[in-house]
Amino acid sequence: MTEFLEGYPFAIQWFPGHMTKAKRLMENQLKMVDVVVEILDARVPCSSANPLLKKLIGNKPKIVALNKIDMADPECTARWLAALREKNYTAIEVDCQRGKGIKTLLAAMRQAGQPVIDKWLKKGVRNHPVRVMVVGIPNVGKSTLINRILGRNKTATQNKPGVTRNTQWVEIGKNLELLDTPGVLWPKFESAEVGFNLAVTGAVKEDVFDRETAAAILLLRLKRMYPQQLSAYYGIEVAADDTARQLEEKIGRARGALKAGGEVNYPKTVDLFLRDFKYGKLGPMTLEEP
Ligand SMILES: Nc1nc2c(ncn2[C@@H]2O[C@H](COP(=O)(O)OP(=O)(O)O)[C@@H](O)[C@H]2O)c(=O)[nH]1
Ligand SMILES: [Mg+2]
Numbered sequence: 001m002t003e004f005l006e007g008y009p010f011a012i013q014w015f016p017g018h019m020t021k022a023k024r025l026m027e028n029q030l031k032m033v034d035v036v037v038e039i040l041d042a043r044v045p046c047s048s049a050n051p052l053l054k055k056l057i058g059n060k061p062k063i064v065a066l067n068k069i070d071m072a073d074p075e076c077t078a079r080w081l082a083a084l085r086e087k088n089y090t091a092i093e094v095d096c097q098r099g100k101g102i103k104t105l106l107a108a109m110r111q112a113g114q115p116v117i118d119k120w121l122k123k124g125v126r127n128h129p130v131r132v133m134v135v136g137i138p139n140v141g142k143s144t145l146i147n148r149i150l151g152r153n154k155t156a157t158q159n160k161p162g163v164t165r166n167t168q169w170v171e172i173g174k175n176l177e178l179l180d181t182p183g184v185l186w187p188k189f190e191s192a193e194v195g196f197n198l199a200v201t202g203a204v205k206e207d208v209f210d211r212e213t214a215a216a217i218l219l220l221r222l223k224r225m226y227p228q229q230l231s232a233y234y235g236i237e238v239a240a241d242d243t244a245r246q247l248e249e250k251i252g253r254a255r256g257a258l259k260a261g262g263e264v265n266y267p268k269t270v271d272l273f274l275r276d277f278k279y280g281k282l283g284p285m286t287l288e289e290p
Contacts, residue, residue: 005192005193005217012198026185034060035132036053036057037105038064038135038185039136040064040067040140041072041141043068044197044198047288048140050185053185066081066091073284079289096144099148110130110176114130116128116130132177134178134182135185136184137186137187142184168181211274220244238250252265255269255272
């Protein structure tokens with residue numbers, strides 16, 4: 001779907017080919033689970049969610065984990081948490097890379113699983129384990145979270161939909177078990193806006209969108225939302241009426257992304273800017289309001 005964002009046409013070249021496969025796999029995995037942890041990217045909590053998940057998990061308790069809070073605007077994260085809790089979700093903020101919030105998340109899993117334990121107890125079964133599964137769209141931090149919880153440093157991030165592996169339950173506490181492979185949700189490109197948010201935060205591959213267009217849109221957004229940070233990080237003046245091209249020019253010069261003749265190398269500038277944003281170099285920023 002092509003839409004105009006900040007005056008630029010933007011679209012994701014998305015082929016939902018393996019979506020049905022991913023869905024089927026997820027359905028099967030979910031059958032074995034009592035509690036679901038959905039990881040969202042705190043920079044784009046809405047765009048990184050998959051609304052179909054609700055249908056897939058039915059009445060099972062779900063915990064929302066806002067991850068990558070180190071790269072998100074703390075004020076926005078607080079508002080997102082409040083908004084989610086108002087909707088009766090258990091919402092926890094985490095930084096899986098540094099291990100922040102993991103203890104709170106584990107406590108929330110236990111609490112969410114208590115009704116299951118009680119139910120089994122009524123049937124006379126003591127200490128029946130609560131089974132938890134982590135789900136989320138690609139690159140949201142599923143493997144990092146699982147490795148954190150399991151206390152290991154596994155580099156293999158096999159998370160292509162359809163890759164069958166032996167599912168394994170790992171005990172992570174008393175009466176608490178975690179599925180050692182995450183459920184991979186497919187992104188929902190309901191609008192160009194969602195596609196853009198997922199593109200610049202790194203949830204979709206770089207070859208499915210136009211990088212120069214994405215950079216131009218992002219520059220105009222940051223100029224409006226985070227002008228000080230943009231200015232401070234690159235050491236440039238940011239004026240309210242700057243065009244994307246003018247900002248690229250300034251960034252390219254400041255960073256020395258120049259061609260032989262001293263002209264700004266725009267493709268190189270776009271690359272470095274997108275990379276800087278994706279890895280949170282410009283400072284904590286959130287693109288979506290609750
Ligand atoms: N800055 C930051 N990066 C994170 C965090 N959690 C995960 N990442 C990074 O995000 C990338 C994707 O993580 P990964 O766990 O492979 O995502 P998955 O595809 O959902 O399994 C990796 O480069 C991680 O190091 C976090 O809390 N903060
Ligand atoms: Mg992974």
